[in-house]
Amino acid sequence: MKVTPTETAGQRLGRTTRRRAAESVVRVLIYAAGLLSIVILLAIAVFLFVEARRSIAEVGLGTMLTGTKWFPTGTPKIFGFLPLIIGSLMVTGVALVVFVPVGIGAAVYISEFSAGWLKEVTKTVIEFMAAVPSVVYGFLGVAVLIPWVKTAFGLTSGMTALTGGLVLGVMSLPTVISISEDALHAVPDALRQGSLALGNTRWQTAYKVVVPSASSGIFAGVMLGLGRAIGETMAVLMLTGNAAVIPTNIFESVRTMTGTIAAEMGEVVFGGLHYSVLFSVGLVLFGITFVINLAADLVLERQRKRWRR
Amino acid sequence: MVMSAVLEEVAMEAPFSGTGRSRTYAEGAEEISGSFSLTDVSVAYGNETVIAGVDMLVPSRAVTALIGPSGCGKSTLLRCFNRMNDEIGNVRVGGTITLDGLDIYQKSIDPVDLRMRVGQVFQRPNPFPMSIYDNVAFGPRTQGIRKREELDAIIEDALRDAALWEEVQNHLKKHAFELSGGQQQRLCIARALATRPEVLLMDEPASALDPISTQQIEDTIAELKDRVTIVIVTHNMQQAARISDQTAFMLRESMDQPAHLVEVGDTKRMFTNPNDKRTESYITGRFG
Ligand SMILES: Nc1ncnc2c1ncn2[C@@H]1O[C@H](COP(=O)(O)OP(=O)(O)OP(=O)(O)O)[C@@H](O)[C@H]1O
Numbered sequence: 074m075k076v077t078p079t080e081t082a083g084q085r086l087g088r089t090t091r092r093r094a095a096e097s098v099v100r101v102l103i104y105a106a107g108l109l110s111i112v113i114l115l116a117i118a119v120f121l122f123v124e125a126r127r128s129i130a131e132v133g134l135g136t137m138l139t140g141t142k143w144f145p146t147g148t149p150k151i152f153g154f155l156p157l158i159i160g161s162l163m164v165t166g167v168a169l170v171v172f173v174p175v176g177i178g179a180a181v182y183i184s185e186f187s188a189g190w191l192k193e194v195t196k197t198v199i200e201f202m203a204a205v206p207s208v209v210y211g212f213l214g215v216a217v218l219i220p221w222v223k224t225a226f227g228l229t230s231g232m233t234a235l236t237g238g239l240v241l242g243v244m245s246l247p248t249v250i251s252i253s254e255d256a257l258h259a260v261p262d263a264l265r266q267g268s269l270a271l272g273n274t275r276w277q278t279a280y281k282v283v284v285p286s287a288s289s290g291i292f293a294g295v296m297l298g299l300g301r302a303i304g305e306t307m308a309v310l311m312l313t314g315n316a317a318v319i320p321t322n323i324f325e326s327v328r329t330m331t332g333t334i335a336a337e338m339g340e341v342v343f344g345g346l347h348y349s350v351l352f353s354v355g356l357v358l359f360g361i362t363f364v365i366n367l368a369a370d371l372v373l374e375r376q377r378k379r380w381r382r
Numbered sequence: 383m384v385m386s387a388v389l390e391e392v393a394m395e396a397p398f399s400g401t402g403r404s405r406t407y408a409e410g411a412e413e414i415s416g417s418f419s420l421t422d423v424s425v426a427y428g429n430e431t432v433i434a435g436v437d438m439l440v441p442s443r444a445v446t447a448l449i450g451p452s453g454c455g456k457s458t459l460l461r462c463f464n465r466m467n468d469e470i471g472n473v474r475v476g477g478t479i480t481l482d483g484l485d486i487y488q489k490s491i492d493p494v495d496l497r498m499r500v501g502q503v504f505q506r507p508n509p510f511p512m513s514i515y516d517n518v519a520f521g522p523r524t525q526g527i528r529k530r531e532e533l534d535a536i537i538e539d540a541l542r543d544a545a546l547w548e549e550v551q552n553h554l555k556k557h558a559f560e561l562s563g564g565q566q567q568r569l570c571i572a573r574a575l576a577t578r579p580e581v582l583l584m585d586e587p588a589s590a591l592d593p594i595s596t597q598q599i600e601d602t603i604a605e606l607k608d609r610v611t612i613v614i615v616t617h618n619m620q621q622a623a624r625i626s627d628q629t630a631f632m633l634r635e636s637m638d639q640p641a642h643l644v645e646v647g648d649t650k651r652m653f654t655n656p657n658d659k660r661t662e663s664y665i666t667g668r669f670g
């Protein structure tokens with residue numbers, strides 16, 4: 074809008090009012106977008122719950138959650154989730170042991186110790202790792218890791234929780250690395266300078282000042298990596314052997330919640346009991362990821378409060 | 383230059399050693415140390431030489447002020463004293479800089495050890511995101527001091543020296559970010575003092591602060607100078623005149639040539655009777 078010298082006070086006022094109106098439209102749109110994501114989340118939960126209702130009524134949520142056996146097609150049918158839940162947790166645990174040290178280490182290396190073309194190459198490679206489809210990771214695991222695990226640990230089968238967990242760990246690395254690296258990058262250079270000027274080496278500076286200063290971002294990266302690992306389906310399906318038995322150690326075959334849903338959904342009667350039970354598994358999975366995210370948010374919020382002081 | 387000859391001699395007597403870590407400030411002639419001698423010092427960023435031909439002495443236990451127009455290389459020169467330029471890529475330092483007679487750029491010198499002897503306070507307060515106590519204990523812990531009582535004593539000393547003790551003695555566990563800007567800067571001074579350096583470099587330490595905090599920092603400098611050599615960069619002529627014993631005036635006369643030292647000398651003399659026309663113009667505010 075052109076401002077002319079003949080513009081009256083009233084016209085100017087009108088302009089301000091119009092700008093306010095435009096602002097409030099934008100604000101409403103932003104709220105709507107935020108609201109929409111909550112609505113979608115709720116819709117997923119409701120949808121899962123509706124489909125799972127039959128199994129909750131006929132088998133009982135408690136029975137499913139505490140059941141130690143999974144025989145969905147046997148007589149009688151047994152729907153105990155513990156083998157699947159423990160399977161998922163075990164595979165995720167192995168992945169965590171891989172991606173926490175490797176991921177944080179790589180992020181620290183990229184952010185604090187590499188420079189120039191090496192830094193660019195590393196970052197590009199990591200971005201590329203994120204773009205590789207999970208089925209390809211599965212293939213690699215089948216071709217390389219399964220035989221290796223079998224011979225290295227003297228097992229009868231290389232399809233174990235360890236195998237799946239290792240590959241999941243690698244798959245989660247790009248998430249952990251890029252988010253941690255962002256957090257490290259955001260630490261003001263003045264802090265590094267301050268530490269170096271006190272006679273700390275670059276390495277001491279990294280672990281005593283930079284990493285603690287970026288801890289909340291690194292934590293967020295680890296949580297997202299965890300979410301990625303627990304929700305991953307294809308690779309674990311190909312690598313863990315899928316035995317639905319409560320595992321006692323990581324050298325046994327396991328079946329995860331995601332793997333179960335993916336493998337069995339195609340074979341069940343639509344609307345039948347088994348079908349409904351699989352939705353209950355989905356509901357549990359949904360609950361677990363929700364709790365992880367909530368916990369992460371709470372920790373981050375507490376950190377943020379500490380920083381704001 | 384009688385004084386410089388004396389200084390050179392004193393400087394020769396005190397060899398550099400990395401073992402002076404738990405040294406306390408001591409009085410008496412034999413401990414006089416912390417004097418720099420610069421010979422034909424130049425600095426280049428990549429292909430661009432920004433400083434050349436700097437010859438000067440930084441006397442022990444006195445305040446030396448570096449003044450000059452913005453961009454003339456004061457911060458760059460200051461970073462030569464603790465080799466912080468090493469941390470910036472593509473910087474070359476030429477000439478010779480000795481600390482108490484020892485060439486600090488020679489191969490056998492680890493800049494990490496040097497920085498424990500030559501502390502630095504930056505333009506903006508940069509406390510670490512941790513408690514007041516941990517901030518001050520940071521350097522001593524790097525030096526391997528772990529005993530609680532020992533740390534407590536060092537921290538109290540350093541905070542007293544930085545004129546912050548009275549305000550924080552009952553809140554040592556408080557997060558450093560809860561302090562005001564001026565308090566944070568004094569915390570950074572305490573943090574630098576806690577490693578018991580012989581030299582303290584200050585790059586416009588009060589430029590981000592209010593007048594009262596500035597006054598407190600200046601008082602602190604006055605208190606410290608009989609124990610620590612201080613080199614301070616400042617844009618404030620009154621401040622240089624008030625707090626320094628020696629003043630060095632740098633100037634980059636055109637962008638095609640590097641900055642050089644126009645004049646170094648006793649502060650009183652320089653502010654009352656400068657040798658060089660350019661110094662006079664700068665001090666009286668005619669340029670820069
Ligand atoms: N990291 C760097 N890389 C390249 N050139 C630099 C770098 N730091 C400083 N310079 C250049 O060196 C010259 C001196 O900079 P310096 O920061 O030392 O000046 P200064 O006297 O401290 O200025 P001010 O008073 O504004 O702080 C400037 O021309 C600047 O552009």
Ligand SMILES: [Mg+2]
Pocket residue numbers: 456457458585
């Ligand atoms: Mg500067």
